[in-house]
Amino acid sequence: RKEVEQDPGPFNVPEGATVAFNCTYSNSASQSFFWYRQDCRKEPKLLMSVYSSGNEDGRFTAQLNRASQYISLLIRDSKLSDSATYLCVVNRGGYNFNKFYFGSGTKLNVKP
Protein backbone atom coordinates (compact mmCIF):
# COMPACT_ATOMS: atom_id res chain seq x y z
CA ARG A 1 0.00 0.00 0.00
CA LYS A 2 1.31 3.45 -0.90
CA GLU A 3 2.12 5.87 1.90
CA VAL A 4 -0.05 8.57 0.36
CA GLU A 5 -2.86 8.00 -2.11
CA GLN A 6 -4.81 10.48 -4.17
CA ASP A 7 -7.42 10.22 -6.88
CA PRO A 8 -5.49 11.20 -10.03
CA GLY A 9 -8.57 12.76 -11.64
CA PRO A 10 -8.82 14.71 -13.80
CA PHE A 11 -11.54 16.70 -12.17
CA ASN A 12 -13.20 18.81 -14.85
CA VAL A 13 -15.32 21.57 -13.32
CA PRO A 14 -16.87 24.81 -14.57
CA GLU A 15 -15.75 28.17 -13.29
CA GLY A 16 -17.42 29.04 -10.04
CA ALA A 17 -17.85 25.43 -8.95
CA THR A 18 -16.81 24.00 -5.62
CA VAL A 19 -14.49 21.01 -5.80
CA ALA A 20 -13.00 18.78 -3.12
CA PHE A 21 -10.02 16.45 -3.15
CA ASN A 22 -9.20 13.78 -0.63
CA CYS A 23 -5.88 12.21 0.20
CA THR A 24 -5.34 9.19 2.44
CA TYR A 25 -2.14 8.33 4.28
CA SER A 26 -1.16 4.94 5.66
CA ASN A 27 1.00 5.74 8.67
CA SER A 28 -0.92 6.86 11.73
CA ALA A 29 2.24 8.41 13.20
CA SER A 30 2.38 11.04 10.44
CA GLN A 31 2.69 14.50 11.90
CA SER A 32 2.76 17.18 9.19
CA PHE A 33 0.48 17.57 6.23
CA PHE A 34 0.60 19.89 3.25
CA TRP A 35 -1.13 20.69 0.00
CA TYR A 36 1.03 21.82 -2.92
CA ARG A 37 -0.01 22.92 -6.35
CA GLN A 38 2.07 22.09 -9.39
CA ASP A 39 1.57 23.68 -12.78
CA CYS A 40 2.66 21.82 -15.89
CA ARG A 41 6.47 21.62 -16.11
CA LYS A 42 6.89 23.81 -13.01
CA GLU A 43 7.98 23.23 -9.44
CA PRO A 44 5.54 22.31 -6.66
CA LYS A 45 4.47 25.39 -4.72
CA LEU A 46 3.13 25.30 -1.19
CA LEU A 47 -0.58 26.00 -1.16
CA MET A 48 -1.18 25.48 2.53
CA SER A 49 -0.16 23.49 5.53
CA VAL A 50 -2.94 21.45 7.11
CA TYR A 51 -3.54 21.87 10.81
CA SER A 52 -5.39 19.56 13.17
CA SER A 53 -8.23 22.02 13.64
CA GLY A 54 -8.57 22.66 9.93
CA ASN A 55 -7.63 25.91 8.27
CA GLU A 56 -8.80 28.26 5.59
CA ASP A 57 -6.99 30.60 3.23
CA GLY A 58 -9.37 32.59 1.08
CA ARG A 59 -11.21 30.16 -1.20
CA PHE A 60 -9.22 27.19 0.03
CA THR A 61 -10.07 25.08 3.07
CA ALA A 62 -8.00 22.16 4.33
CA GLN A 63 -9.14 19.55 6.81
CA LEU A 64 -7.36 16.76 8.65
CA ASN A 65 -9.09 13.64 9.91
CA ARG A 66 -6.60 11.67 11.98
CA ALA A 67 -9.07 8.94 12.91
CA SER A 68 -9.68 8.06 9.27
CA GLN A 69 -6.20 9.11 8.15
CA TYR A 70 -7.13 11.49 5.41
CA ILE A 71 -6.76 15.14 4.53
CA SER A 72 -8.97 17.12 2.23
CA LEU A 73 -8.79 20.27 0.18
CA LEU A 74 -11.89 22.26 -0.71
CA ILE A 75 -11.75 24.93 -3.40
CA ARG A 76 -14.71 27.28 -3.59
CA ASP A 77 -15.64 29.52 -6.52
CA SER A 78 -13.10 27.85 -8.83
CA LYS A 79 -11.12 30.10 -11.15
CA LEU A 80 -9.51 29.23 -14.48
CA SER A 81 -6.18 29.90 -12.78
CA ASP A 82 -6.84 27.08 -10.30
CA SER A 83 -6.21 24.56 -13.09
CA ALA A 84 -3.18 22.60 -11.92
CA THR A 85 -2.16 19.36 -10.26
CA TYR A 86 -2.61 19.30 -6.49
CA LEU A 87 -0.14 17.24 -4.49
CA CYS A 88 -0.79 15.88 -1.03
CA VAL A 89 2.41 15.69 1.04
CA VAL A 90 2.85 14.00 4.40
CA ASN A 91 5.77 14.04 6.81
CA ARG A 92 6.14 11.47 9.57
CA GLY A 93 8.17 13.71 11.81
CA GLY A 94 10.19 12.49 14.78
CA TYR A 95 13.05 10.22 13.76
CA ASN A 96 11.75 10.33 10.18
CA PHE A 97 11.62 14.11 10.04
CA ASN A 98 13.33 14.12 6.64
CA LYS A 99 10.93 11.70 5.01
CA PHE A 100 8.27 13.41 2.96
CA TYR A 101 5.74 11.25 1.18
CA PHE A 102 4.13 12.61 -1.95
CA GLY A 103 0.85 11.66 -3.49
CA SER A 104 0.81 11.23 -7.24
CA GLY A 105 -1.34 14.35 -7.58
CA THR A 106 -4.90 15.19 -8.53
CA LYS A 107 -5.35 17.08 -11.76
CA LEU A 108 -7.92 19.87 -11.82
CA ASN A 109 -9.21 21.45 -15.01
CA VAL A 110 -11.43 24.48 -14.54
CA LYS A 111 -13.40 25.25 -17.71
CA PRO A 112 -14.95 28.58 -18.73
Next chain:
Amino acid sequence: NAGVTQTPKFRVLKTGQSMTLLCAQDMNHEYMYWYRQDPGMGLRLIHYSVGEGTTAKGEVPDGYNVSRLKKQNFLLGLESAAPSQTSVYFCASRSDSRNSPLHFGNGTRLTVT
Protein backbone atom coordinates in the same frame (compact mmCIF):
# COMPACT_ATOMS: atom_id res chain seq x y z
CA ASN B 1 13.62 37.29 -2.13
CA ALA B 2 15.05 34.62 -4.46
CA GLY B 3 14.20 31.61 -2.27
CA VAL B 4 15.62 28.44 -3.87
CA THR B 5 17.47 28.84 -7.16
CA GLN B 6 18.59 26.04 -9.43
CA THR B 7 21.01 26.19 -12.32
CA PRO B 8 20.95 25.26 -15.11
CA LYS B 9 17.26 25.17 -16.11
CA PHE B 10 17.83 22.82 -19.05
CA ARG B 11 20.64 20.54 -20.12
CA VAL B 12 21.21 17.83 -22.72
CA LEU B 13 24.00 15.33 -22.06
CA LYS B 14 25.39 12.43 -23.99
CA THR B 15 25.68 9.08 -22.23
CA GLY B 16 28.83 9.00 -20.14
CA GLN B 17 29.19 12.75 -19.73
CA SER B 18 29.27 14.35 -16.32
CA MET B 19 27.65 17.45 -14.93
CA THR B 20 26.83 19.26 -11.71
CA LEU B 21 23.50 20.79 -10.79
CA LEU B 22 23.65 23.71 -8.40
CA CYS B 23 21.05 24.61 -5.81
CA ALA B 24 21.30 27.79 -3.78
CA GLN B 25 18.94 29.01 -1.06
CA ASP B 26 18.93 32.36 0.70
CA MET B 27 16.55 31.47 3.56
CA ASN B 28 19.25 30.18 5.92
CA HIS B 29 17.62 26.74 5.88
CA GLU B 30 19.40 23.85 7.53
CA TYR B 31 17.89 21.07 5.44
CA MET B 32 18.24 20.65 1.70
CA TYR B 33 17.04 17.93 -0.65
CA TRP B 34 17.36 16.71 -4.21
CA TYR B 35 14.36 15.03 -5.83
CA ARG B 36 13.68 13.72 -9.29
CA GLN B 37 10.25 13.65 -10.87
CA ASP B 38 9.32 11.25 -13.62
CA PRO B 39 5.92 10.73 -15.28
CA GLY B 40 3.85 8.26 -13.28
CA MET B 41 6.48 8.03 -10.52
CA GLY B 42 5.94 11.16 -8.51
CA LEU B 43 8.76 12.83 -6.60
CA ARG B 44 11.57 10.58 -5.38
CA LEU B 45 14.30 11.60 -2.98
CA ILE B 46 17.85 11.23 -4.28
CA HIS B 47 20.00 12.68 -1.48
CA TYR B 48 19.54 15.14 1.32
CA SER B 49 21.54 17.16 3.82
CA VAL B 50 20.76 18.16 7.40
CA GLY B 51 23.46 20.80 7.58
CA GLU B 52 26.70 22.12 6.18
CA GLY B 53 29.18 19.31 5.59
CA THR B 54 26.58 16.52 5.90
CA THR B 55 24.86 14.41 3.27
CA ALA B 56 22.71 11.29 3.32
CA LYS B 57 21.19 8.90 0.79
CA GLY B 58 17.57 9.02 -0.12
CA GLU B 59 15.37 6.60 -1.99
CA VAL B 60 17.21 6.56 -5.35
CA PRO B 61 20.85 7.60 -4.76
CA ASP B 62 22.64 5.37 -7.28
CA GLY B 63 24.49 7.25 -10.01
CA TYR B 64 24.47 10.54 -8.10
CA ASN B 65 26.78 12.26 -5.63
CA VAL B 66 26.20 15.39 -3.57
CA SER B 67 28.12 17.92 -1.58
CA ARG B 68 27.17 20.64 0.89
CA LEU B 69 30.33 22.63 1.48
CA LYS B 70 28.40 25.80 2.28
CA LYS B 71 25.09 26.01 4.11
CA GLN B 72 23.37 27.84 1.27
CA ASN B 73 24.49 25.50 -1.54
CA PHE B 74 23.70 21.88 -2.32
CA LEU B 75 25.33 20.35 -5.40
CA LEU B 76 24.13 17.26 -7.25
CA GLY B 77 26.65 15.50 -9.47
CA LEU B 78 26.24 12.95 -12.21
CA GLU B 79 29.62 11.34 -12.86
CA SER B 80 28.61 9.26 -15.89
CA ALA B 81 25.16 10.14 -17.17
CA ALA B 82 22.80 7.41 -18.34
CA PRO B 83 19.52 7.69 -20.29
CA SER B 84 17.69 6.48 -17.15
CA GLN B 85 18.70 9.76 -15.52
CA THR B 86 16.60 11.74 -17.96
CA SER B 87 14.24 13.52 -15.61
CA VAL B 88 13.24 16.77 -14.00
CA TYR B 89 15.32 17.50 -10.92
CA PHE B 90 14.03 19.63 -8.07
CA CYS B 91 16.00 20.98 -5.18
CA ALA B 92 14.15 21.85 -1.98
CA SER B 93 15.00 23.31 1.38
CA ARG B 94 13.28 23.70 4.72
CA SER B 95 14.01 25.14 8.12
CA ASP B 96 14.62 22.90 11.12
CA SER B 97 11.40 24.06 12.76
CA ARG B 98 8.89 21.34 13.46
CA ASN B 99 6.28 20.96 10.74
CA SER B 100 8.11 23.29 8.36
CA PRO B 101 7.25 22.74 4.68
CA LEU B 102 9.54 22.16 1.71
CA HIS B 103 10.37 25.08 -0.56
CA PHE B 104 11.24 24.01 -4.09
CA GLY B 105 13.51 25.46 -6.71
CA ASN B 106 12.23 25.90 -10.24
CA GLY B 107 13.73 22.66 -11.52
CA THR B 108 16.34 21.41 -13.98
CA ARG B 109 15.13 19.51 -17.02
CA LEU B 110 17.84 17.01 -17.96
CA THR B 111 17.89 14.85 -21.06
CA VAL B 112 20.53 12.16 -21.52
CA THR B 113 20.83 10.80 -25.06
